[in-house]
Structures are given as structure tokens and as C-alpha cells.
Amino acid sequence: MLATVLAMGATALMFALEPPVSMTKGVEYYLVKWKGWPESTNTWEPLRNLRCPQLLQQFSSDKSTYLSLVKKGKANTPKNSSKPLPPAVSEYIVRKAKQRIALQRWQDYLNRRKNHKGMIFVENTVDLEGPPLDFYYINEYRPAPGIILNNEATFGCSCTDCFFEKCCPIEAGVVLAYNKNQQIKVKPGTPIYECNSRCQCGPDCPNRIVQKGTQYSLCIFRTSNGCGWGVKTLVKIKKMSFVMEYVGEVITSEEAERRGQLYDNQGITYLFDLDYESDEFTVDAARYGNVSHFVNHSCDPNLQVFNVFIDNLDTRLPRIALFSTRTIKAGEELTFDYQMKDSIDHSPAKKRIRTECKCGAETCRGYLN
Ligand SMILES: [Zn+2]
């Protein structure tokens, strides 16, 4: 079996070091999970059979991470490698290895599904949490049965230069939202009307920003302050730049109230009321969403919400875009103010329970909703 696998050039995915007593004294054996083979075919291998420096490196770093985690308690690190690793250590290493594989698969899934330029990375150096179990990546609104998103624009411009001419925003009664550097220049609360599929202008029109999707590589990471998953940018983002859209299932506000009663504290925070001009619809990003699903709340956020109309000009159903409020450094966590979702609350009858905020900002209001 082993000879066959090696001859096929399979990569070893190592799980644990735990030599059984019957093994030759003084030789380290590693439990190997073979790529593409079920766990029932795992084998114990001496070091000389392993040609996977990266996996060996992960193995020893997981081992020392675990040992440093438990060091606070009783520190009996076995230095003698001929002794089996304590079950707790090997169990941790196995779980960490499985988590790493699961998160890699999830990262591959997210990047297969997304239709924008920016890459999505996944990272958990904090705990053993794996990918969310009931989350599906979507790129655009997913209307619930009975809701129709009219995605056919009825009007398009025929400008030769949308920056200077009487373009789509002017027709809608507002000004062009962007400057020449693709930054938003209008105040929050001002709707954005982008050029659409009926416009004569091409893809380089300065009034086509949100429709191009996320341009930045982002990372879904496990926070160390108890806020679950969060999102950080891997590149610098200039101020007033489009970062991502908030998408999810589009449901009626009645359905949102019903779900709000069923959801726990966390589930509730995914309900985003589309209250730009009416309060008929809500976006629920709990099960269906994009990277924005993982963006945490802050009372002092670096992202800000705007209503956007592109092919759908129905003012009851704006698209929601998140723009940077300031320059965001590479590695910084992205946040937005969940309460902005309810800036003008048309339905004071809402009975959603309130969720405590852990953002840590000086101006923290104490609640997420
Ligand atoms: Zn135009």
C-alpha cells in the first residue's frame, strides 16, 4: 500500500505523532493521512519516509502552540521523543490539521464562487473553529419566493463623457457620486445612481464603481477578542473607496420580524432593513451572503453605508455598498456601524432583542442594534 501511494506521488497530510509501544525504541513514527485516501488507510511512518517539510513544520508549530497553551497549568512537556505524545497533544494536533484542511477547502469554495477581482483568504490562528456550517456564498441579492427584483434598467444615458455630461445621476435628481479618483464625494444618505446596462458608456466610465465588485484582497480571520470571525484588508485602501457590497436574501419586513423572533442574538445582527424610502424589505445575510457577512460592528467604524441604484431603479430595493471613511492600512480590520442599518427606523414596533457590543471604541454605545 505505502509503496503504491508513494509511487503515485501522493502528498502526505500528517496528523499526529503517537508511536505505539510496539514500535522500535527510539524511532519517531508519524500518523499519516494520505491525500485523496480515506482516514481508514492512514499509516504510521518513520521520519525518513516523509518528504513534506511544510507539514512537518506545521506539526511542530501546532505542538508547541498547544504546549504553550497548557503550560499555565501543569507543565510536563515530554522531551524524550521515544515516549508517546500525551493524548491531549496529539488530539489537538489532529484537530488543528483537520481544521487547516477544512478552512483551505472553504477558502477555495469562496474564491470559486466570488465574481469580483479581490481574493478572499481565510485564517484562524486563534482557536479550533472551522468554516461556518450553514453559510452559502452569493454575489448578489437572492430574492425570497414572491419577491421580484427588476434588474432591467428602463433608462440609460448616451453621454460621450459621463463625468461632465448630464448623466444618470442628474436624471435621477442627484449629482455624480464619484470624483476622478473613483472616490465617493457625496455625503452619506445621498443615493448613488451608477450607469447601467442601457447606458452607451463603456466599462471605464467613471460612474461604474460598485458594479465592478470588490477590488481588494480581503481576509476572513478569527478575532482574538471574542468577536468570532472578522474581515481585514490585506492591502491599503484609500479613503472614500468602495470596498464591498452587503448582500443576502431579500425578504419582506414581516418575514424579517418573524425571523427576528426565531434568531439568536447573532442571527439578528444579519438583518439589514432597506429603509431608504420605504420599509417593505429587509436583507438577511445570515445564511446567504458574501464577505460582508463576516464584517464586525464598531461604534467607530472605518466603513460607511450607501444606497446604490444600478439596473434596479426601484427605490424600495436599493443595493447597499460599503465605502471606506478613511485610509485603511493593510492588515486592519474592517468594520461598519450596524446601527446605521436602522438610521431611520420606520417600524418602532420592532421587537428584536438587543445584542451587546464588544467593539472597544471610546465612543461605544454598548449595543449592536
Ligand atoms: Zn452617462
Ligand SMILES: [Zn+2]
Ligand atoms: Zn449612464
Ligand SMILES: [Zn+2]
Ligand atoms: Zn457612464
